Amino acid sequence: MSDTNATLTLKPKDFKGKVDPDWCPGCGDFGVLSGLQRAVAELGLKPHKILTVSGIGCSSNFPGFFNSYGMHTLHGRSLPHASGAKLSNHEMTVIVTGGDGDGYGIGGNHFTHTARRNLDILYLVMDNQIYGLTTGQISPTSEVGMKTKSTPHGSVELPINPIASAITNGATWVARGYTGNIKQLVSLIKAGIEHKGFALLDVFSPCVTFNKVNTYQFFRPRVQPLEDLDHDASDWKAGIEKAMVWGDEIHTGVFFETNSRLTLEEQEPVLDEGGPLAYRELGLSSEETERIVSRMM
């Protein structure tokens, strides 16, 4: 592969997709999109070396609004598609984007297993605690008591805790951002991309149309960056403890981080040498063929 853009320095606008976002005005996802565009520009990444993968939902339209290779897949299935793609071409920077319903609800099983697999992927979840594209029903992160079209009397189910779940499932970098704090968000995205291993970045990204509870006004006084506290991100217990805090104070920042585990790609001898599998020569040698047949005799 030739790398003709290697010498150019790209700006955030170079990562604008073919069309502008069709999100509602004021949607939190705008901040995440511009945050990612800034982050990748600042990291010096090139569009052809990035693969964005999403499922279905408002925030899953993300790849279309971002200039890179992209896969806009099935509802809840972004992580397995991304995992297959990453193993097929491990030299790509793979960024998975989506929402809380897509990732923690219908895709919950994949969320659990992708975390423990520790592929080198950044999973960027725009968490608005509501189903937006289906016009407002509870999501796996909706709070108890939340009244929606599907829960007119209020939700009685406990919300999932994506941060604590990710830590216990084996994710090696777990953080939370807030779309209203773009400076912190950009630095978290950069750290998440640079982390070697599965990185979850859950971002509060308010739905201005359907979630009238978890609004910018709700989050602004509550968010408390962990950077401002004496938090030891290498301590998973401390990370879980901070993740369980939900009330007048809600933490953002890096809850947990470890570099002590190898990624799946690093543990796979098949990827040791020869570059990405996707670009390798196909077919077997005569020696390989003979060896296989001789074992059958």
Next chain:
Amino acid sequence: MSGFDYVISIGGAAGQGIATPGNILARLFARRGVHMYAYNAYQSIIRGGHSFLTVRCSDREIRTHGDVIDLIICLNQDTMNRHLEHLGPGTSVIYNSDTIEPGEATEGVQRCAMPVGELAGKGANKLMQNTVAISVACQLIGIEFSALEDVLDFQFSSKGEELVAENVRVAKAAYEHSAANFTPAEQQAPQPSEPLAVWAGNQAFAMAAAGAGVKFYCAYPMSPSTGILHWMAANARELGIMVRQVEDEISVICMTVGAAHAGCRSMCATSGGGFALMTEGVGAAGMMEVPIVVVNVQRAGPSTGVPTKTEQGDLWQVLGASQGDFPKLILAPSSPLDAFQTIPEVFNLADKYQLPAIILSDLLISDETSTIDPKVLDMQPIIDRGELITEAGDEAGNYERYKFTESGISPRALPGIPGYEHVVSTDEHMPDGVLISDEFTHPHKRRAMLEKRQSKMDGLLADLAPPTIVGAADAEVTLVAWGSTAGVIQEAIEQLAAVGVVANHLHFKWLVPFHVDEATELLSSCKRTILIENNYSGLFHRYLRGETGFTVDGHIRKYDGEPFKPHHIVAAVKEQLEGSETLSVPYEKIIV
């Protein structure tokens, strides 16, 4: 039929080690150049129950376990009780006389009582009765002891020389006991000739894929498809194949699609239940135009069904896999060798037309162990990836992933190439990959893109070999079938010929797209047609009638979990030719 054709069955409970004597027999015959076909009737159980392995060997190629049993090895009383009364004159039964009572046998059945404790010595391993039995079987059909010794060495050498020596010692004692006490079988094994290889059906699928350049294989264990995963996992590192076992079949298919989109030739396999979970992913591959190969090894359904039994019940499941209308390739190979030889072509077609290919196997094909001539195992097939862009060219900066073309095939750029950035989407999209809903849901654009995709089917059909009738041109009856029944039908046709019935055979492999014109012409030229399939409601007949408007004259169907035997078909064809019967459902008295 003249020549050597001998069937040995081994019955016992799961956990009694039926697989080992089965493997020993397979190797013995293969190394001697004798053709072998083994069918294992087993239960979904790890210990106990009843398993019944039938090993047929012959001096010609065989693709069914046949109709009769010449020799039974009973590893437990249950096997003896089930089978002794069904044995006819000239057969033998071998059993451990320390633990098993023989019961009443028909006159002319040789009961080979083996005092295993006395032969093996005090404190010998219980599995030694298997070695004793195999040795007696060898002696009865005239296989010299040295050949058995070689295979025992091969079978047990990984477990240490001591175990090999112990087995050889016990085998020798049993061999001598047999020679001194029993009458040899009328049929004696032929002299050794060119050795043959041994494989299982699932291994054929895996080997073919490896030869075709598969670089990514993903699965969730599910009988009877798991053999493919096992072969892939065992060979992954040596052959540079990424093999993953993941959380569920949804993840399996989505990883397969992701890997294929990024550029690897990718395959996954499952059975009907797992395929049910995969269906949305099949549609994703169709919509995003990503080439994948999916194997569905059918077992008796519905739902969990009968996990260890065979059936051709998933046809409509794969025909209707995933919502919407999109191009896909569906085929049903007729044997492990057919699968082996066709799979490279399937990968080429999936790549050329950028679509999902579904291979319908079944337990009968995937689980059978048989000999194969090593000379036909070409693992370096032609690999043609179609219009694949792997480096930057003139279109850099102006590339359209879903460009409109005459053939409907849009050149496919792999992620990683500068200037070819694009998004593939399960939403309907425009040539540049932008969703039509991002503009407004434009009916003309929707129609044009749908027609582009579907037009690929015309080229695909033209690339597939049309069906043909095999056998006598003026046959009084044509046996119509698909998939795994080909072998047993061929043998049934030979048996019919022996009783004066001239039958020929129309077998379908390529199911979607379907050769409507050719099939209609062939069917219309037949004097009489009988459709044979392993299901209750004639699933293939419904499809055939839908595509061609042709209704066959009669049906032979079996849906008890066990495969057809030649005599089932022979009896049913005769019944239909001689009478007014149009549906025959063969009944097998012996319950294995």
